Amino acid sequence: MGWIGETVDSIKSIKIRQLLTQAVTLGMIVTSALIIWKAMMCVTGTESPVVVVLSGSMEPAFQRGDILFLRMTKDPIRTGEIVVFKIDGRDIPIVHRVIEVHERKTTGKVDVLTKGDNNDVDDIGLYADGQMWLHRHHIMGRAVGFLPYVGWVTIIMTEKPIIKYLLIGAMGLLVITSKD
Amino acid sequence: MHSLDYRANALLIFSVTALAFICAIPSFSDKFSNQNPSAEIQILNINRFKKQSYGNDEVSLTLDITADLQSLFTWNTKQVFAFVAAEYETPKNSLNQVSLWDVIIPDKEHAKFRIQTSNKYRFIDQGHNLRGKEFNLTLHWHVMPKTGKMFADKIVMPGYSLPDAYK
Numbered sequence: 001m002g003w004i005g006e007t008v009d010s011i012k013s014i015k016i017r018q019l020l021t022q023a024v025t026l027g028m029i030v031t032s033a034l035i036i037w038k039a040m041m042c043v044t045g046t047e048s049p050v051v052v053v054l055s056g057s058m059e060p061a062f063q064r065g066d067i068l069f070l071r072m073t074k075d076p077i078r079t080g081e082i083v084v085f086k087i088d089g090r091d092i093p094i095v096h097r098v099i100e101v102h103e104r105k106t107t108g109k110v111d112v113l114t115k116g117d118n119n120d121v122d123d124i125g126l127y128a129d130g131q132m133w134l135h136r137h138h139i140m141g142r143a144v145g146f147l148p149y150v151g152w153v154t155i156i157m158t159e160k161p162i163i164k165y166l167l168i169g170a171m172g173l174l175v176i177t178s179k180d
Numbered sequence: 181m182h183s184l185d186y187r188a189n190a191l192l193i194f195s196v197t198a199l200a201f202i203c204a205i206p207s208f209s210d211k212f213s214n215q216n217p218s219a220e221i222q223i224l225n226i227n228r229f230k231k232q233s234y235g236n237d238e239v240s241l242t243l244d245i246t247a248d249l250q251s252l253f254t255w256n257t258k259q260v261f262a263f264v265a266a267e268y269e270t271p272k273n274s275l276n277q278v279s280l281w282d283v284i285i286p287d288k289e290h291a292k293f294r295i296q297t298s299n300k301y302r303f304i305d306q307g308h309n310l311r312g313k314e315f316n317l318t319l320h321w322h323v324m325p326k327t328g329k330m331f332a333d334k335i336v337m338p339g340y341s342l343p344d345a346y347k
C-alpha cells in the first residue's frame with residue numbers, strides 16, 4: 001500500500017508546480033500588458049493614449065470603430081485641433097474639433113468651444129448645465145493619428161458583454177489545458 | 181511546437197505586425213509630398229454688427245473665399261478639413277480665435293474652389309471690443325489620412341478690420 005501513497009504524492013506535487021508555473025506566466029502576461037499601457041501613458045502625456053470612436057459625429061473622417069492615438073502637450077489649445085474631452089460627471093470621452101478659443105492675457109487660461117464635424121450645432125448642448133466653455137482641465141488629449149476599424153473589438157466587448165466573458169473563459173481554458 | 185494553438189498564435193502575431201507595418205508606410209510616404217496650397221479671402225459685406233442683449237458684440241459678414249488645396253492630396257488622404265477663422269486680440273484676451281466657416285473636402289477635384297458665403301458660425305466676442313477691431317483671417321487645413329498621422333497647417337492673412345460703429 002506504500003507505493004500507492006508514493007504515486008499519489010508524486011502526482012500531487014507535479015500538478016502543483018505546473019499550476020504555479022502557469023499562474024505566474026499568466027501573471028507575467030497581464031503585468032507586461034499593464035506596463036506597456038502605463039509606459040504609453042507616460043510617453044503621450046495623457047491618461048488615455050488610445051480611444052475608440054463611439055459615435056458618428058466626426059464622419060466622414062472618423063467612423064464608429066476607428067481608434068485614435070492621443071497626445072497631450074503643454075502647447076496652447078488652438079482652433080482646428082481635434083481634442084478628446086470629458087464633461088464633469090460623465091464618463092464617456094468625446095472626440096470633437098475646437099472651433100473657438102479665447103485665451104486670457106493675465107492667466108493664460110482658455111475658454112474653448114467644440115463641435116463635431118458632422119453635427120449641425122456646436123457642443124454647448126453637451127456641456128454640463130450652465131457651462132458655456134470647456135477649459136484645459138476637461139481636455140484629455142489631441143488626436144494625432146488614427147487606425148480604421150480596429151476599435152470594433154472594444155465596442156463589441158462593451159456592448160455585448162457575453163462575448164467578453166466567452167473570450168476570457170476561452171483564454172483561461174487554453175492556459176489551463178496547454179501542455180508546456 | 182507544432183500544435184494548433186502555437187501555429188494560430190504565430191500567425192496572429194505575424195499578421196498584426198505586418199498590418200501595422202503596412203499602415204505605417206503610407207503615413208511615412210506623406211512626409212515626402214510637395215505641398216503648396218494657396219488662398220485668398222475678401223470681405224464682401226458686413227451684414228450686421230450689433231451688441232447683443234447680454235452685452236457681447238456680434239458680427240455677421242459675407243466672405244469671398246478662393247483656395248487651391250489640391251497639392252495637399254496624396255494617395256493616403258481620406259479628406260481635408262478646411263476652415264476659416266478670425267483671430268484678434270482684446271484687452272482681456274491675448275488671443276481670440278473664432279471659426280467662421282468650414283468645409284469637408286473629400287477629394288482633389290473639390291479642393292480648388294471659390295465660394296461666397298456668410299459666416300456659418302456666429303462671430304460673437306466675449307465683451308464689446310469689436311468696433312474698429314483689426315483682425316487676421318486664417319485659412320486652416322487638417323489633412324486626415326486613410327491611416328496614420330494627421331497633419332495641419334494654415335495661411336494667415338492679416339489686415340482686415342471691422343467698422344468703427346455698429347450697423
